[in-house]
Amino acid sequence: MLLTKCLKTSVDLEVKETEFLLESYKKGDEISLSEPGFWQVAQGVVQLSKISAGRDDIILGWATANNSFGGLVTHETNYRAQALAQTRVRWCDPSELAKSPERARILMSQLSQRLIKAEKLLTITGMRRVRERLWQLLLILKEEMGQPVVNGTRLTIRFTHQNLAQIISTSRVTVTKILGDFQKQRLISIDSARHIIIREN
Numbered sequence: 001m002l003l004t005k006c007l008k009t010s011v012d013l014e015v016k017e018t019e020f021l022l023e024s025y026k027k028g029d030e031i032s033l034s035e036p037g038f039w040q041v042a043q044g045v046v047q048l049s050k051i052s053a054g055r056d057d058i059i060l061g062w063a064t065a066n067n068s069f070g071g072l073v074t075h076e077t078n079y080r081a082q083a084l085a086q087t088r089v090r091w092c093d094p095s096e097l098a099k100s101p102e103r104a105r106i107l108m109s110q111l112s113q114r115l116i117k118a119e120k121l122l123t124i125t126g127m128r129r130v131r132e133r134l135w136q137l138l139l140i141l142k143e144e145m146g147q148p149v150v151n152g153t154r155l156t157i158r159f160t161h162q163n164l165a166q167i168i169s170t171s172r173v174t175v176t177k178i179l180g181d182f183q184k185q186r187l188i189s190i191d192s193a194r195h196i197i198i199r200e201n
Contacts, residue, residue, distance in 0.1 A: 022090050025083040033079050037093050038070040038107060039063075044087025045145055045157055048118075051078040059167045061118045062144050068092075068110040084157045117144070124168060133168040134178050138188070142198045152199040154191065 022042055025031060031039060031046060039046075041063050048069055049057040057080065063069045069081060097104040120140060127133045146153035165175040182188045189197045
């Protein structure tokens, strides 16, 4: 398949849909990383993780629309890519990149951004206080998958307290307590669909 150019807007996405084959995945589906190559996200959110020796998932980050993932790590069986919502992606064979320097440049730029975001997520683990780790995680999620609403920014993916606890290496009980404190301080709110809203102060 051909790698499309970086799609700038949702309008561009709709135009390109008829020109390129997109693969659809439901929430919870895994996207295969068994072959060397790259995936470009057209719609949705993909969670990237690595399976530890203890069989736990270590979260490496998320790929959203107009972001790419894959590449060198696709040879490894302990890496996972899982759709967190209805997701559409397109596959890029590395051999195609040699035919189009511009496409290669766009893809490398997207992958570079992915590494920068992964590094930001990694720095959270070095923070001593759990409260600070959780707040910085919420800010990263706001940047990655935030949707502006009247009173702040709504995370488009619903994360459970256990999900958040796993990412920052703490307990669900601790996350529940701290989120309660954030709500009392009006730093966040929870909507009717249980999505977190980071409030504007």
